[in-house]
Amino acid sequence: MTQLTTHYLGLELKSPIVASPSPLTSELSTLLRLVEAGVGAVVLPSLFEEDVESESWSLHDRLEAGTGLTPEASNFLPDLDYGHLLADRHLRLVERASQRLGVPVIASLNGNSAGGWVHYAQQLVAAGADAIELNMYDVAIDPKQTAAEVEGGYLALVREVRAAVDVPVALKVGPHFTSFANFALELVAAGADGLVLFNRFYQPDLDIETRDVTPRLTLSTSVDLRLPLRWIALLHPLLPKTSLALTSGVHSGADVVKALLAGADVVMTTSALLREGPEYVSALTESLIAYLTEHEYESVAQLRGSAAHDAATDPRAYERAQYIKVLSSWPGGHGPH
Numbered sequence: 594m595t596q597l598t599t600h601y602l603g604l605e606l607k608s609p610i611v612a613s614p615s616p617l618t619s620e621l622s623t624l625l626r627l628v629e630a631g632v633g634a635v636v637l638p639s640l641f642e643e644d645v646e647s648e649s650w651s652l653h654d655r656l657e658a659g660t661g662l663t664p665e666a667s668n669f670l671p672d673l674d675y676g677h678l679l680a681d682r683h684l685r686l687v688e689r690a691s692q693r694l695g696v697p698v699i700a701s702l703n704g705n706s707a708g709g710w711v712h713y714a715q716q717l718v719a720a721g722a723d724a725i726e727l728n729m730y731d732v733a734i735d736p737k738q739t740a741a742e743v744e745g746g747y748l749a750l751v752r753e754v755r756a757a758v759d760v761p762v763a764l765k766v767g768p769h770f771t772s773f774a775n776f777a778l779e780l781v782a783a784g785a786d787g788l789v790l791f792n793r794f795y796q797p798d799l800d801i802e803t804r805d806v807t808p809r810l811t812l813s814t815s816v817d818l819r820l821p822l823r824w825i826a827l828l829h830p831l832l833p834k835t836s837l838a839l840t841s842g843v844h845s846g847a848d849v850v851k852a853l854l855a856g857a858d859v860v861m862t863t864s865a866l867l868r869e870g871p872e873y874v875s876a877l878t879e880s881l882i883a884y885l886t887e888h889e890y891e892s893v894a895q896l897r898g899s900a901a902h903d904a905a906t907d908p909r910a911y912e913r914a915q916y917i918k919v920l921s922s923w924p925g926g927h928g929p930h
C-alpha cells in the first residue's frame with residue numbers, strides 16, 4: 594500500500610496535493626468536493642489588507658459620525674451590522690470549513706505592510722484555521738526605495754504576523770528578488786515555518802484600439818512549473834527544517850511527481866482545478882500512485898527530494914551548466930562555427 598502522507602507546517606496531511614486559494618476554496622460546497630476527491634489540505638482565498646483597511650475606515654467614519662451627539666440623537670447612530678463585513682464572511686468560512694472538512698484548513702492573508710490589520714490573523718486562528726498563509730503580492734515601483742528596504746518591509750511584516758499567532762505561518766512570495774536564496778533564508782529567520790513558491794503575477798495587457806489597460810486573468814500551463822521547480826530544488830537542501838510548497842503550473846500527475854522529486858512537501862494547484870473541476874484531484878492522485886508503484890517507491894516521503902541532489906552539491910555550477918546545455922540544445926549548437 595503506497596503511503597501518500599506528508600508533513601506540511603507541522604501538520605500531517607493524508608496527501609501532498611493541496612488546493613490553493615481560488616473561487617473553488619471560497620464555498621463550502623466546492624471545498625467538500627475537493628476533500629471528497631482527495632486533497633490533503635485546502636487554502637482559503639485571501640483576506641486582503643486593503644479590504645480590512647477600507648472596512649475599518651468606514652467603521653471608524655460611521656462611529657465618528659455619531660460622536661458629540663445628545664443621547665436622543667445617538668439613536669441615529671449608524672446601525673453597525675458586522676454581518677456585512679467581508680472579514681466577517683471570511684471568518685465564517687474558516688469556521689465552517691474547519692468544522693466540516695476533516696482536513697487542515699489554511700487561512701490566507703494578503704498584504705504588504707506591517708500594521709493594525711495584522712490582528713486579523715488572530716481572528717482567523719480563533720475561527721479554526723490550522724495555519725496562516727501570508728501572501729506578499731506586491732510590485733515594487735517606487736524608484737527611491739532600495740531592494741533592501743523592500744525586503745526589510747516584508748521581513749517586518751513576517752515578524753509581526755509570527756508574533757501575533759501561535760499556529761504555523763507560511764509565506765507565499767513572488768520570484769522577483771535579486772538574491773532569492775538569501776531572502777528565503779531571511780524569511781525563515783524572521784519566523785516563516787514554510788515557503789510557498791511562487792505567486793503568479795497577473796500582467797495587465799493593452800487594448801490597441803481603446804489604448805486601455807485590460808486586466809487579463811490567464812490560467813497557467815505546465816510550462817509555469819519550471820520556475821518554482823528550480824527554486825524548490827535549490828532551497829530543499831538549504832532549508833531542511835522548513836516546509837516547502839510548490840504553486841504555479843501543476844496540471845498533471847507528472848507535474849506533481851516533479852514537484853515532489855524536487856523536494857516540495859506539498860504541491861498546490863488552482864488553474865487545473867478551475868479548468869477540470871474539483872474531481873480532477875482524484876485523477877492527479879491516481880497518476881501519482883501509478884508512478885510510485887511503477888518506480889517501486891513505497892511512499893511520498895521516499896520520493897521527496899530525490900532529484901534535488903545535483904543542485905545541492907554546487908548550485909552555481911549546476912545552474913551555469915544547465916544554461917549552457919540549454920543553449921547548445923538548439924539545432925546547430927551554441928557558439929561560433
Ligand SMILES: Cc1cc2nc3c(=O)[nH]c(=O)nc-3n(C[C@H](O)[C@H](O)[C@H](O)COP(=O)(O)O)c2cc1C
Nearest residue numbers: 613614615638639728793813840841842862863864
Ligand atoms: C481566480 C483566481 C483566484 C485566486 N485567488 C487567490 C487568493 O485569494 N489568494 C492567493 O494567495 N492566491 C490566489 N490565486 C493564486 C492561486 O492560488 C495560485 O497560486 C496560482 O493560480 C498559481 O497556481 P496554478 O498555476 O495552479 O493556477 C488565485 C488564482 C486564480 C486563478
